[in-house]
Amino acid sequence: MSNDASFHMSPEEFRRWGHAVVDWVADYQRRVESLPVFSRVQPGQIRASLPAEPPQRGESFETILADVERLILPGITHWQSPNFFAYFPANNSGPSILGELLSAGLGVQGMLWATSPACTELETHVLDWMATMVGLPEKFKSTGAGGGVIQEAASSAVLCALLAARERATGLQSNECGCNGKLVAYTSTQAHSSVEKAVKIAGLGRANLRLVEVDKSFAMRPDALAQHIARDRQAGLQPCFVSATVGTTSSNGFDPLPELGRICREHGLWLHVDGAMCGTAALCPEFRHLQNGLELADSYCFNPHKWMFTNFDCDCFFVADRAALIKALSVLPEYLRNKATESGAVFDYRDWQVPLGRRFRALKLWFVIRHYGVEGLRHHIRRHVELAQEFARWVEASPDFELTAPAPLNLVCFAHRAGDDFNRQLLERLNQTGKLYLTHTILNGRYTLRLCVGQTHTEAAHVRQAWDLIQQNAQQLQP
Numbered sequence: 001m002s003n004d005a006s007f008h009m010s011p012e013e014f015r016r017w018g019h020a021v022v023d024w025v026a027d028y029q030r031r032v033e034s035l036p037v038f039s040r041v042q043p044g045q046i047r048a049s050l051p052a053e054p055p056q057r058g059e060s061f062e063t064i065l066a067d068v069e070r071l072i073l074p075g076i077t078h079w080q081s082p083n084f085f086a087y088f089p090a091n092n093s094g095p096s097i098l099g100e101l102l103s104a105g106l107g108v109q110g111m112l113w114a115t116s117p118a119c120t121e122l123e124t125h126v127l128d129w130m131a132t133m134v135g136l137p138e139k140f141k142s143t144g145a146g147g148g149v150i151q152e153a154a155s156s157a158v159l160c161a162l163l164a165a166r167e168r169a170t171g172l173q174s175n176e177c178g179c180n181g182k183l184v185a186y187t188s189t190q191a192h193s194s195v196e197k198a199v200k201i202a203g204l205g206r207a208n209l210r211l212v213e214v215d216k217s218f219a220m221r222p223d224a225l226a227q228h229i230a231r232d233r234q235a236g237l238q239p240c241f242v243s244a245t246v247g248t249t250s251s252n253g254f255d256p257l258p259e260l261g262r263i264c265r266e267h268g269l270w271l272h273v274d275g276a277m278c279g280t281a282a283l284c285p286e287f288r289h290l291q292n293g294l295e296l297a298d299s300y301c302f303n304p305h306k307w308m309f310t311n312f313d314c315d316c317f318f319v320a321d322r323a324a325l326i327k328a329l330s331v332l333p334e335y336l337r338n339k340a341t342e343s344g345a346v347f348d349y350r351d352w353q354v355p356l357g358r359r360f361r362a363l364k365l366w367f368v369i370r371h372y373g374v375e376g377l378r379h380h381i382r383r384h385v386e387l388a389q390e391f392a393r394w395v396e397a398s399p400d401f402e403l404t405a406p407a408p409l410n411l412v413c414f415a416h417r418a419g420d421d422f423n424r425q426l427l428e429r430l431n432q433t434g435k436l437y438l439t440h441t442i443l444n445g446r447y448t449l450r451l452c453v454g455q456t457h458t459e460a461a462h463v464r465q466a467w468d469l470i471q472q473n474a475q476q477l478q479p
């Protein structure tokens with residue numbers, strides 16, 4: 001082989017295939033609505049269609065792209081279909097996809113300010129914009145003692161918040177000597193499983209996580225929280241952390257932040273607030289009341305990668321006291337030392353997260369905000385809420401179905417009156433049609449269907465079609 005042989009893709013080839021990939025994505029956006037939303041492949045089917053051995057010789061990009069269509073697409077559940085109503089959305093948009101592409105093209109590692117100043121400074125700036133856009137208290141901005149950072153997920157945000165809380169509670173001793181088994185964390189029975197995972201990773205131990213009882217609207221009960229804390233204190237334990245939720249995953253419950261915040265202040269507990277999906281609603285002033293009390297929180301997160309037209313991954317995590325987070329997470333080996341860090345004049349975001357390396361994620365968020373403007377984002381979020389509210393009214397007016405939880409925003413929890421088995425079969429049947437995708441939960445012991453409106457291109461016709469399908473299939477199932 002000659003020394004000047006190269007297997008790389010040249011810039012010209014990249015240009016050609018880059019155009020082809022963008023064309024593919026644009027075509028996908030056009031046709032996604034016609035594809036079965038829920039992938040019906042069997043376990044192992046996709047792997048069985050792939051060659052057993054990796055290629056020894058490189059293949060043409062044309063063949064590779066054709067295999068995406070042939071081998072991969074059947075195994076895709078189409079999260080970007082307007083008929084996707086399952087879980088919580090993970091929506092995207094043109095500007096976000098292009099921001100993602102540019103980020104890959106630049107390929108920078110933003111672990112330190114010095115490793116790409118624009119990566120850090122754009123992130124700080126855009127997170128301050130976000131704080132303004134969703135009406136966060138000033139203390140969460142970088143202009144004061146706080147600031148925002150992009151994490152890959154809400155799960156990482158709650159873990160970082162808990163690590164900071166743990167170190168604040170123990171005067172940095174857990175970092176030195178490990179946990180002493182006495183620290184206790186609290187969240188509601190409706191909170192996301194990421195809180196339990198964080199408690200396990202942070203070394204508090206699952207036995208030291210209290211799942212606080214909720215009221216009829218699935219919101220954490222402050223009186224129950226106060227009782228748990230009192231009991232734990234009496235037992236010689238050390239309460240240190242509360243994770244509250246604005247918009248719980250199963251039930252869209254909103255924890256009462258003012259009351260919880262007061263309890264946390266009284267006992268010196270770190271209050272983290274998880275607004276993973278619903279935080280985006282706060283772009284619209286009329287929904288901001290749902291996050292009243294945030295001024296009492298120590299940290300807050302929400303995911304533009306759920307409902308704000310920004311590709312996964314992009315969680316905005318804000319802290320009121322960045323020093324607490326940085327002290328908990330910072331480790332400075334010699335090989336990362338540099339003048340800018342030592343000057344103290346810059347943020348090194350590696351100290352605000354678990355991994356060292358980090359992608360240039362602010363680019364896509366910047367693109368989304370600039371493309372839509374606050375007005376454009378509000379318009380679409382309001383529309384989604386209206387559509388979900390209309391769906392909730394249809395459910396309420398139906399003799400066969402009923403709401404199983406309040407529906408304050410874009411998630412509707414509902415069930416047919418015929419019981420759990422019926423609802424289970426109904427869900428299975430609906431998803432088999434390929435015309436929509438819904439998921440379920442259990443609320444108060446009752447099997448419940450969930451319809452969440454949040455995909456970028458969901459319109460009235462899609463929600464109408466979903467309701468028609470639900471009713472038709474329920475009728476066909478009637479005993």
Ligand SMILES: Cc1ncc(COP(=O)(O)O)c(C=O)c1O
Nearest residue numbers: 088153154155192248249274276
């Ligand atoms: C309230 C809430 N918190 C956390 C998460 C976890 O999100 P992520 O995938 O960003 O960790 C979810 C996911 O649906 C959620 O609904």
